Amino acid sequence: MSSEQGSQNGEAANQDAQGRWSRWWLLLLLLPYIGLLYPPLYSRLEPELWGIPFFIWYQFLWVIITVVITFLVYRVRS
Amino acid sequence: MVLWWALIVFIALFAVVGVIGVLSYRFRAGGEESAEDEMSEWGLGGRRFGTVITWFLVGGDLYTAYTLIAVPGLVFGMGAIGMFALPYTIIMYPLVLLVMPKLWQIAHNRGHVTPSDYVKERFDSRFLALLIAITGFIATMPYIALQMYGIEIVVAFMGVPATPALIVAFAIVAVFTFVSGLRAPALIAFVKDVLIYVVVLVAVIYIPITLGGFDDIFAQVPTAKQTLAPPQYVGFATLALGSALALFLYPHAITAIFGSSSQRVIRRNASLLPAYTFLLGLVALLGYMAIAAGSQPTAYGPDGVVPQLFVDMFANPLVGVAFAAIAIGAVVPASVMAIAASNLFTRNFYQQFIRQDISSTEEATVSRIGSTIVLVGALIFVLSAPSYAITLQLMGGVWILQTLPAVWLGLYVRWLDRWAIMVGWLVGMVWGTYGMAVEGYAQGGLDNVQLFGSPTTIYVGFYSLAANLLIVFIGSALARLFTSQEQTSYGMLTEEEYKEPEHA
Numbered sequence: 001m002s003s004e005q006g007s008q009n010g011e012a013a014n015q016d017a018q019g020r021w022s023r024w025w026l027l028l029l030l031l032p033y034i035g036l037l038y039p040p041l042y043s044r045l046e047p048e049l050w051g052i053p054f055f056i057w058y059q060f061l062w063v064i065i066t067v068v069i070t071f072l073v074y075r076v077r078s
Numbered sequence: 079m080v081l082w083w084a085l086i087v088f089i090a091l092f093a094v095v096g097v098i099g100v101l102s103y104r105f106r107a108g109g110e111e112s113a114e115d116e117m118s119e120w121g122l123g124g125r126r127f128g129t130v131i132t133w134f135l136v137g138g139d140l141y142t143a144y145t146l147i148a149v150p151g152l153v154f155g156m157g158a159i160g161m162f163a164l165p166y167t168i169i170m171y172p173l174v175l176l177v178m179p180k181l182w183q184i185a186h187n188r189g190h191v192t193p194s195d196y197v198k199e200r201f202d203s204r205f206l207a208l209l210i211a212i213t214g215f216i217a218t219m220p221y222i223a224l225q226m227y228g229i230e231i232v233v234a235f236m237g238v239p240a241t242p243a244l245i246v247a248f249a250i251v252a253v254f255t256f257v258s259g260l261r262a263p264a265l266i267a268f269v270k271d272v273l274i275y276v277v278v279l280v281a282v283i284y285i286p287i288t289l290g291g292f293d294d295i296f297a298q299v300p301t302a303k304q305t306l307a308p309p310q311y312v313g314f315a316t317l318a319l320g321s322a323l324a325l326f327l328y329p330h331a332i333t334a335i336f337g338s339s340s341q342r343v344i345r346r347n348a349s350l351l352p353a354y355t356f357l358l359g360l361v362a363l364l365g366y367m368a369i370a371a372g373s374q375p376t377a378y379g380p381d382g383v384v385p386q387l388f389v390d391m392f393a394n395p396l397v398g399v400a401f402a403a404i405a406i407g408a409v410v411p412a413s414v415m416a417i418a419a420s421n422l423f424t425r426n427f428y429q430q431f432i433r434q435d436i437s438s439t440e441e442a443t444v445s446r447i448g449s450t451i452v453l454v455g456a457l458i459f460v461l462s463a464p465s466y467a468i469t470l471q472l473m474g475g476v477w478i479l480q481t482l483p484a485v486w487l488g489l490y491v492r493w494l495d496r497w498a499i500m501v502g503w504l505v506g507m508v509w510g511t512y513g514m515a516v517e518g519y520a521q522g523g524l525d526n527v528q529l530f531g532s533p534t535t536i537y538v539g540f541y542s543l544a545a546n547l548l549i550v551f552i553g554s555a556l557a558r559l560f561t562s563q564e565q566t567s568y569g570m571l572t573e574e575e576y577k578e579p580e581h582a
Contacts, residue, residue, distance in 0.1 A: 029172035036165040037315045043158070043306040051293030053304045056363070059164040063356045066168050070175050071349040078345065 025076045032066045080237035081389070087398025088236065088405070092247070095269055095406050099254025099262040099413075106261075116442040120259035121191050121421045122337045129346050131264050132338040135414075136347060137354040138267030139334045140325060141167075142221075143228035143408035146274070146361050151380030152522070153365025157303025159310055159522075162318045163362055167355040170322035175348035178326060179341035180489050184576060186336075192418070193332045193485050194426040199571055200488045201496040204430045209503060210481050211426035214329040217474030218419045221328070222456035223467035225408040225415070230460065231378050232401040235385040241461060247405065252453045255413045256446050260337050263413040270410055273403035275357065281400075282360045285367050285391055295370040303369070313524045313535030320523075320539040324479045327486070329418035330411065412453070420448030472523050473514045476539040480506035483550045489576075491554075498553025506546030513538035 035041070042058040049057045106126050118125055127135060145163070152160030181196065190196045193214065198207035226244060233243040254262040289295050296304060306314055325331055338344055361384075368387045375382030388400045424445040429436050436444075460467055480503050488494055517525050524535040 026176075029175070032169050032172060033319075036169055037319060039306050039311040039314050040308070043311070045301060045304055048296075051291055051296055053296060055158060055305045056161065059161060059168075060356065060359055062168050063164070063352050063359065066171055067349050067352050070171050070352075073175060074345045074349060078342070 025073050028069045028073060031069060032062055035062055035065070081235075081394055081397060083394035084398035084401060085236050085238060087395050088232075088402045091269075091273070091399070091402035092250070092405065095266050095409065096250040096254060098265050098269065099250070099409075100257050102254070102261040102265040103258035105258075105265055115189075116439040117191060117421075117424075117445065118189070118438075120442040121417060121445055122333065123260040123264055125186065125337060126339050127264060127337045127343070128339055129343045129350070131268075132334070132343050133347055133350050134267040134271050135260075135264040135337065135410075136331070136334045137351055138263065138270050138407065138410035139330055139414045140351075140411075141354045141358055141407075142225060142411040143404045143406075144224040145358065146404060146407060147228055147231060147381050147384050149358065149362045150365035150368065151383045153303075153362050154368050154383045155365075155380040156522075157300075158306050159314055159317075160365060161359075161362055162314050162321070164355065164359045165315075165318040166321040166325075167358055168352065169318065170325055171348045171352055173322065174326060174351070175345055177486055177489065178335050178348075179344045180576065181332070181485075182335055182338065182344055183341055184489075184571065188571070191336065192421050192425050193327070193329060193481070194422060197484045197488070198426070198430075201484065201494075201499065203496045204426075206484060206496050206500055207426050208430070209500065210484050211422040213477050213481050213503075213507070215419050215422050217478040218329055218415050219452070219456060219459065220467045220470035220474055221330075222412050222415045222419070222452065223459040223464075224471050225412040226456055226460040227381075227464050227467055228408040229405045230464070231381055232385055232404050234377060235382070235389060236397075236401060244457065244461065247409070248453060248457045251409050251412055251416075252450045255416055255449050255453070259442075259446075260333065260414065260417055263410045263417075264337070266406065266413075267410045270403065270406040273399060274407055277396075277400045277403045278357055278360055280396070281364060281388070281391075285364075285371070285387070288391065289367060289370050295367055298370040299366050303366075309532070309534050311534070312529060313537060316537035316540035317523060320479060320537045320543065321475060323482060323543070324475045324539065327478045327481050329422055330415040332485075333418040333421065334414055412456070416449040416452045416456075417445070419452045420445045423448050469514075473511060475523065476510035476514055476542060477507060479539045479543045480510065480546050482543060483547060487550070493554055493558050494550065495554040495557035498550050498557060501553055502546040502549035505549055506542045509545055510538055510542030513542060 036059070043055050045053045045055070047054055106124065149160055149163045152163075154160075181193075184190065184196060188196075188199060190199075192211065194207040194211040197210045198204050201207075226248065229247050230240045230244055233247075234240045254266075286292055286295060326335070335344060338347075364384055364387060368383045371387060371390060373383060373387045373390050375386040378385075385401065385404075388397050392400065424441050428444055429441060433440075483494065483499050483502055513525050514523065521535070523537050523539060525538050525541075527534060527536050529536070
């Protein structure tokens with residue numbers, strides 16, 4: 001009886017810790033805002049990729065990064 | 079000159095879409111029990127759309143035909159600032175992942191059909207709900223008109239008189255919307271998106287090959303159009319952020335989200351929908367390709383760039399497929415917007431202020447008729463004053479932003495005061511409209527200002543929302559001081575309403 005209770009408490013604590021841990025993952029969601037809302041960071045021509053200016057392919061790159069981030073956060077928190 | 083082959087393909091594809099739309103009322107139709115909730119059946123497709131259908135529906139609903147025409151047009155005319163469409167449609171997805179599942183869950187638990195239904199219960203105020211509904215309605219109307227305008231442009235480029243063609247296209251949309259509700263655009267989006275993806279992929283592979291690769295394309299684009307100038311930085315960033323915040327406040331976006339079957343469907347789509355963003359980015363590049371190809375639109379100014387490029391570069395039948403993709407791409411959002419707008423009228427005005435004892439079946443009837451009236455209104459609008467449609471749609475973005483405190487903040491902040499929200503809304507609406515009317519409308523919503531002593535531009539929606547939020551927080555804090563009541567619930571909603579039911 002008491003051991004069962006103990007394991008339940010342990011589980012609850014474990015879940016709690018997991019919940020707190022998974023909250024930190026939410027910070028990842030801020031990255032696209034930092035990467036994209038400060039244009040001086042990427043408003044330039046070089047380096048080009050397949051003839052496409054940096055300003056443009058950098059933005060395409062963030063589409064992919066954001067997909068990875070939202071997917072990671074979804075997996076970790078569900 | 080009429081492009082006959084293009085026209086034949088166009089009409090054939092449009093006819094297929096009309097048939098799918100009308101027959102789609104059977105798609106995953108509910109049984110006996112759902113007959114009681116005809117409003118959710120018609121207005122939200124019975125809340126039964128899974129991950130794939132939701133992906134098509136929301137994608138078709140948000141990345142509208144007009145977007146696909148206007149963004150490359152902007153890049154063609156104004157250069158790099160037009161690329162704001164990419165950051166805009168990237169940074170909205172972290173928000174979708176966090177906010178929309180929560181809103182969906184409450185709507186699901188409480189049977190909400192519109193965002194204003196939620197606002198009414200959250201703040202225990204049908205008047206605030208009405209304000210939010212009116213805002214949504216007036217922001218949506220010009221948006222529908224713009225979809226019609228998108229159809230008009232491609233029809234005109236095929237050499238067909240626009241007015242009769244528009245009336246036919248509108249009649250098809252009105253009929254299948256009336257019959258099938260949200261199921262129609264959901265299934266049509268399937269056809270539309272397949273067409274759009276094919277056309278865009280062909281375009282971004284075939285056109286660069288013809289023009290000698292991206293090296294040669296960008297060699298012919300003035301470098302000033304390839305990056306932002308420092309005075310454009312603030313405008314670019316605030317436009318992207320403001321637009322991202324606005325999009326999922328629009329009633330048609332929330333309607334499509336409410337149609338999904340679970341929180342998980344929405345969370346998955348936060349990672350799947352950016353595929354459309356990638357597509358939109360490729361479409362934006364068409365603006366640069368048009369510069370390199372030396373395309374000069376014969377009509378409709380920058381909005382004619384993409385159709386002109388297709389006519390210049392593609393064989394006739396492929397032009398028909400491309401134009402059909404654009405026109406069908408206008409049909410999906412036009413239908414969802416008409417449903418969303420008439421749901422607002424039915425739920426938050428008619429049912430609240432005219433007839434409170436209305437049954438769900440009667441509600442659905444009112445909404446059906448409403449959707450037709452909304453579409454007729456949009457048609458008249460676009461036939462009489464298309465340029466106003468563009469201006470008013472830009473203003474609509476600023477207006478819908480002012481609903482952010484009521485619709486989103488209320489999900490997270492318990493101590494918000496409804497009066498503070500109303501005052502904030504009023505200030506945001508007035509200042510935003512003024513900013514747009516004076517200067518913003520002429521440059522895509524950007525206002526010229528002096529920031530730290532240097533001239534720059536800033537999105538009108540951004541500063542009007544900032545003022546709105548400031549008032550909401552200060553006002554709510556003051557109200558809290560004076561009432562000294564402990565807020566233990568979210569208006570009429572309890573803590574439980576925010577959670578997934580146990581069995582789920």
